[in-house]
Amino acid sequence: MNTKERLAIPAQKMPEQQPGERIHNQREVPYGFTPEQAILEAQRCLQCKKKDCMQGCPVAVDIPGFIQKIAEGDFPAALALIKETNVLPAVCGRVCPQEEQCQLFCTVGKILKDKNAAVSIGGLERFAADWGRLHQEISVPAAAPKTGKRAAVVGSGPAGLTVAGDLIGLGHDVTVFEALHKPGGVLTYGIPEFRLPKEIVNYEVAYLQKRGVVFRYDAVIGKLRSIDELLAEFDAVFIGTGAGLPSFLKIPGENALGVYSANEFLTRANLMKAYDFPAIDTPLFSGETVATVGGGNVAMDAARSALRLGAHKSIIVYRRSEAEMPARHEEIEHARQEGVEFHLLVNPVRIDHDDKGWVKALELQRMELGEPDASGRRRPVAVPGSEFTLAVDTVVIAIGNSPNPLIPRDTPEIKTEKWGGIIIDPRSGKTSKKGVWAGGDIVLGAATVILAMGHGRVAASSMHDYMVQGNW
Numbered sequence: 001m002n003t004k005e006r007l008a009i010p011a012q013k014m015p016e017q018q019p020g021e022r023i024h025n026q027r028e029v030p031y032g033f034t035p036e037q038a039i040l041e042a043q044r045c046l047q048c049k050k051k052d053c054m055q056g057c058p059v060a061v062d063i064p065g066f067i068q069k070i071a072e073g074d075f076p077a078a079l080a081l082i083k084e085t086n087v088l089p090a091v092c093g094r095v096c097p098q099e100e101q102c103q104l105f106c107t108v109g110k111i112l113k114d115k116n117a118a119v120s121i122g123g124l125e126r127f128a129a130d131w132g133r134l135h136q137e138i139s140v141p142a143a144a145p146k147t148g149k150r151a152a153v154v155g156s157g158p159a160g161l162t163v164a165g166d167l168i169g170l171g172h173d174v175t176v177f178e179a180l181h182k183p184g185g186v187l188t189y190g191i192p193e194f195r196l197p198k199e200i201v202n203y204e205v206a207y208l209q210k211r212g213v214v215f216r217y218d219a220v221i222g223k224l225r226s227i228d229e230l231l232a233e234f235d236a237v238f239i240g241t242g243a244g245l246p247s248f249l250k251i252p253g254e255n256a257l258g259v260y261s262a263n264e265f266l267t268r269a270n271l272m273k274a275y276d277f278p279a280i281d282t283p284l285f286s287g288e289t290v291a292t293v294g295g296g297n298v299a300m301d302a303a304r305s306a307l308r309l310g311a312h313k314s315i316i317v318y319r320r321s322e323a324e325m326p327a328r329h330e331e332i333e334h335a336r337q338e339g340v341e342f343h344l345l346v347n348p349v350r351i352d353h354d355d356k357g358w359v360k361a362l363e364l365q366r367m368e369l370g371e372p373d374a375s376g377r378r379r380p381v382a383v384p385g386s387e388f389t390l391a392v393d394t395v396v397i398a399i400g401n402s403p404n405p406l407i408p409r410d411t412p413e414i415k416t417e418k419w420g421g422i423i424i425d426p427r428s429g430k431t432s433k434k435g436v437w438a439g440g441d442i443v444l445g446a447a448t449v450i451l452a453m454g455h456g457r458v459a460a461s462s463m464h465d466y467m468v469q470g471n472w
């Protein structure tokens with residue numbers, strides 16, 4: 001097939017569950033490509049020699065290579081190639097912001113002058129991973145000879161799982177210590193079922209277990225055992241404890257009943273399955289009118305979850321305009337289709353409550369956009385005298401998270417930024433404490449799955465070097 005013929009193939013669109021139906025269930029929204037669609041979409045790839053798309057992949061997946069295998073109909077080979085560098089392809093295929101990463105560099109999108117016309121690398125990655133899972137066509141690679149070295153990984157989010165996958169493949173013994181009773185980090189307790197089915201996270205974890213990774217749950221490091229105690233038992237330690245400390249608005253009324261951090265709201269809904277109450281014993285008060293404050297993926301997840309938990313109205317309250325929203329375009333679109341209302345250029349100044357302490361309204365002030373701030377986005381500027389009241393009975397605050405402070409507090413030799421992030425050498429992931437590496441949101445602040453995984457790969461390679469050669 002020549003370039004002209006490839007460019008003439010229409011971009012494939014994944015079938016989706018209809019909005020009116022999906023707000024009443026937790027099932028996933030896009031169904032994924034059919035095999036016929038996947039082959040057509042893969043044939044759109046020009047197989048560029050320069051592989052520009054790989055520049056946008058923090059874990060260096062051989063993108064043209066696996067797409068070629070799909071175009072040939074050899075789906076197991078496509079998955080095996082992806083798995084060489086990515087331990088979580090079914091996850092990345094669903095939640096990575098590909099439009100800002102690999103797909104941004106896609107030549108097809110550039111030639112057609114439309115980034116939405118880029119080859120759907122994420123959709124194809126998801127297809128290959130799902131094919132492997134559904135057809136059990138996934139082989140466990142032959143283990144490397146045992147090195148006799150032992151690594152401890154603290155936290156089982158995407159950063160920790162990546163380190164575990166890479167190190168077990170290199171012949172080390174790996175034990176993952178996780179504070180919660182389930183693995184996956186934000187993939188399990190934060191991102192809702194309708195965006196990332198938990199069956200998929202469990203499957204990826206089971207694959208690591210099959211390869212020999214040991215998981216220890218309910219293990220809060222920094223309380224149960226210190227990093228020094230881990231160092232006495234293990235040859236190297238990786239900290240991937242994420243950014244689970246929610247930020248608040250610091251406005252009057254924030255302690256009212258019916259105000260949640262997005263973390264609590266989503267953890268109750270996802271990890272503790274409040275959506276299945278009373279069959280599952282986790283209550284979650286989600287009122288008739290829920291306002292979610294924020295404009296990122298977390299806010300979209302909370303606003304969409306509120307509808308599925310029975311809210312009649314779910315409102316996003318955001319202090320800038322849609323152009324500055326950090327959420328993925330796809331998430332904003334899905335939220336809109338489902339009926340989430342967007343109140344833009346408004347900022348909460350007070351939460352009002354009734355005499356029993358329950359939220360009854362959100363007082364908002366209108367904003368306008370000024371000059372760009374340090375984030376590069378236009379700064380919201382308050383319009384004096386523009387305050388007004390919005391009647392709501394639940395408020396979910398989704399304005400950001402900071403790194404979990406427990407381990408840095410318990411281990412003062414590990415240097416941190418003023419805002420709490422662990423300081424590492426970006427080329428190796430090494431912290432200021434010998435034998436200890438860190439990566440993911442504990443270093444970056446709240447970031448993305450693929451950046452956490454990229455950190456994990458860098459750290460694993462350096463940990464291997466240290467354990468085998470003794471290089472620090």
Ligand SMILES: Cc1cc2nc3c(=O)[nH]c(=O)nc-3n(C[C@H](O)[C@H](O)[C@H](O)COP(=O)(O)OP(=O)(O)OC[C@H]3O[C@@H](n4cnc5c(N)ncnc54)[C@H](O)[C@@H]3O)c2cc1C
Nearest residue numbers: 155157158159179185186190221241242440441447448449
């Ligand atoms: C609701 C929500 C939606 C998101 N949506 C997207 C998205 O669509 N796309 C995207 O790319 N990113 C998204 N993100 C961000 C992404 O999930 C994170 O950047 C990523 O999970 C960070 O990975 P991590 O491994 O560093 O940390 P986490 O995933 O936070 O995992 C850290 C793990 O460490 C455990 N832990 C913490 N402290 C300890 C301790 N002391 N001892 C032992 N274990 C500990 C935690 O319980 C947790 O399991 C979203 C985040 C949230 C909250």
